[in-house]
Amino acid sequence: MNGNIFAFEFFRNAVLASLLASIACGIVGSYVVVKKIGFISGGIAHTAFGGIGLGYYLGINPLFGVIPFSLGAAIAIGLLGRKAKVAEDTAIAAFWAVGMAVGVILIGLTPGYAPNLFSYLFGNILTVPTGDLWMIAMLDLVIAGVTWMFGKEFLAISFDEEYAEVSGVKTTLFYLLLLCLIALTVVILVRIVGIVLVIALLTIPAAIARVFSRSLGGMMLLATLFSAFFSLAGLWISYELDVASGATIIILAGAAFLMVHAGRLIISSRQAR
Amino acid sequence: MTREIVRCDRLGVELGGVRVLRDLSFSVVEGDFMAIVGPNGGGKTTLLRVLLGLQKASEGRVEVFGEAPGSHPEKIGYVPQRLFFDRDFPLGVREAVLMGRMALKTPFQHYSKTDRAAAEEALQLVGLGALGNRRIGALSGGELQRVLIARALAGKPELLLLDEPTASVDPEMKTSLYDLLDELKKSITILLVTHDTGTVSRFVGRVLCLNCGMVMRENPEGTPGGEVARQIYPYPVDLLVHHPSERPESNVKP
Numbered sequence: 001m002n003g004n005i006f007a008f009e010f011f012r013n014a015v016l017a018s019l020l021a022s023i024a025c026g027i028v029g030s031y032v033v034v035k036k037i038g039f040i041s042g043g044i045a046h047t048a049f050g051g052i053g054l055g056y057y058l059g060i061n062p063l064f065g066v067i068p069f070s071l072g073a074a075i076a077i078g079l080l081g082r083k084a085k086v087a088e089d090t091a092i093a094a095f096w097a098v099g100m101a102v103g104v105i106l107i108g109l110t111p112g113y114a115p116n117l118f119s120y121l122f123g124n125i126l127t128v129p130t131g132d133l134w135m136i137a138m139l140d141l142v143i144a145g146v147t148w149m150f151g152k153e154f155l156a157i158s159f160d161e162e163y164a165e166v167s168g169v170k171t172t173l174f175y176l177l178l179l180c181l182i183a184l185t186v187v188i189l190v191r192i193v194g195i196v197l198v199i200a201l202l203t204i205p206a207a208i209a210r211v212f213s214r215s216l217g218g219m220m221l222l223a224t225l226f227s228a229f230f231s232l233a234g235l236w237i238s239y240e241l242d243v244a245s246g247a248t249i250i251i252l253a254g255a256a257f258l259m260v261h262a263g264r265l266i267i268s269s270r271q272a273r
Numbered sequence: 274m275t276r277e278i279v280r281c282d283r284l285g286v287e288l289g290g291v292r293v294l295r296d297l298s299f300s301v302v303e304g305d306f307m308a309i310v311g312p313n314g315g316g317k318t319t320l321l322r323v324l325l326g327l328q329k330a331s332e333g334r335v336e337v338f339g340e341a342p343g344s345h346p347e348k349i350g351y352v353p354q355r356l357f358f359d360r361d362f363p364l365g366v367r368e369a370v371l372m373g374r375m376a377l378k379t380p381f382q383h384y385s386k387t388d389r390a391a392a393e394e395a396l397q398l399v400g401l402g403a404l405g406n407r408r409i410g411a412l413s414g415g416e417l418q419r420v421l422i423a424r425a426l427a428g429k430p431e432l433l434l435l436d437e438p439t440a441s442v443d444p445e446m447k448t449s450l451y452d453l454l455d456e457l458k459k460s461i462t463i464l465l466v467t468h469d470t471g472t473v474s475r476f477v478g479r480v481l482c483l484n485c486g487m488v489m490r491e492n493p494e495g496t497p498g499g500e501v502a503r504q505i506y507p508y509p510v511d512l513l514v515h516h517p518s519e520r521p522e523s524n525v526k527p
Binding site: 034036135149150151152153156158159160162163164165166167168169210211213214215216218219 | 325326327336343346347349351353356358359361362365366368369372374375376378380381383384408424
């Protein structure tokens with residue numbers, strides 16, 4: 001790699017975006033993995049495509065459109081599942097598809113060409129403007145702050161929701177709050193890996209971290225480090241090979257995930273012998 | 274005057290169109306150690322869920338500590354029948370027990386030194402003091418059951434509700450659990466759902482028999498005698514040992 005690459009603002013921004021996004025990814029991804037709500041995260045992310053369409057249609061930063069759409073999807077999917085007793089996967093499927101459909105229609109209604117559409121779908125870390133970095137940092141602060149304040153409640157509803165309820169925890173409220181944190185993480189990750197690939201970065205680093213962690217806090221820290229490593233390594237490889245950055249990050253993370261679990265399988269089968 | 278801890282007055286519960294409990298009236302006073310027995314599907318777990326505030330009553334009145342169920346989570350310790358969780362969940366035994374202090378904290382409060390000391394004490398009480406650092410997924414079934422009991426005791430409850438705590442443990446563990454409950458009953462009111470009618474009769478003061486959702490009877494001697502057992506269970510029952518223990522004044526309405 002060219003030694004002066006850091007002289008370019010776009011590259012510095014890409015590195016900073018990777019590091020900042022990894023914080024949200026590590027914290028929220030850990031909850032997604034231990035609470036097994038990966039597909040809700042996928043549903044929230046895809047629904048957010050409607051927000052991107054809205055951004056294009058209104059001529060504003062599409063990320064500002066993503067925020068209400070992803071938060072709305074999080075609350076609606078959560079409430080439908082908990083209060084209206086709609087099967088959660090049905091609610092996810094409906095929102096997933098409708099959000100995408102709304103996005104397609106709004107982009108179609110927008111006059112002219114929709115620039116960078118591909119980068120919102122599959123991410124392009126090299127196009128993160130400085131303004132978005134500030135937004136990512138702010139969202140990181142919100143996510144870390146809420147987790148610090150309600151860490152024991154989130155742990156309780158993730159480990160044993162019935163016991164949390166018996167202990168007087170407002171489980172539905174905290175579940176919705178957790179889904180809102182996922183929604184905010186989606187906003188951050190859209191820039192890095194895009195809407196379609198968000199689900200991978202929300203689950204893979206945390207899933208690998210879980211294998212080596214003894215506490216949820218430790219898992220969050222390790223997932224943050226793994227996420228940062230995949231993002232930076234993926235960024236470097238994509239730059240060297242001139243391929244899509246978001247997809248490279250995901251393939252790298254996916255390969256590590258398979259290796260770790262294959263290694264685990266081999267070790268446990270040897271021990272069984 | 275003895276304080277009333279639980280009061281059910283003509284309680285009825287319907288789940289998915291099926292009447293699980295019907296016309297159930299009883300009360301539990303401070304210091305009671307009551308076993309709830311009866312065949313599967315008789316409504317034992319449902320009754321506990323109603324008392325915990327997890328299940329609404331369809332009819333009748335229920336009061337726990339003089340208020341609607343769920344009003345005083347800080348006074349209740351609960352041991353579920355079993356815990357379904359991911360064996361890979363990154364959680365230490367000590368942290369799991371610490372969750373028993375949750376009801377004493379407000380959402381913004383973090384666990385204090387007092388909470389940690391209480392959790393440690395509860396771990397010692399169930400004989401797991403040495404396993405505090407172990408990952409919860411690495412425990413055996415019996416050890417896990419003891420962790421659930423420690424979690425219920427960590428909050429220093431006034432009422433302990435246990436749902437078949439001996440279902441998945443070996444005979445030795447079962448004996449030590451009953452010894453523990455025998456000790457605890459001096460300071461805590463206990464409601465124990467169990468199928469273990471033989472052993473439990475040595476420890477409990479009163480027995481509530483639920484069958485098809487109705488109270489069959491409370492045995493006046495505090496033990497489910499053979500005749501009662503034959504009434505409740507659909508298969509032949511022989512109870513060979515009877516050790517009636519002292520019991521507080523009964524106020525169960527048969």
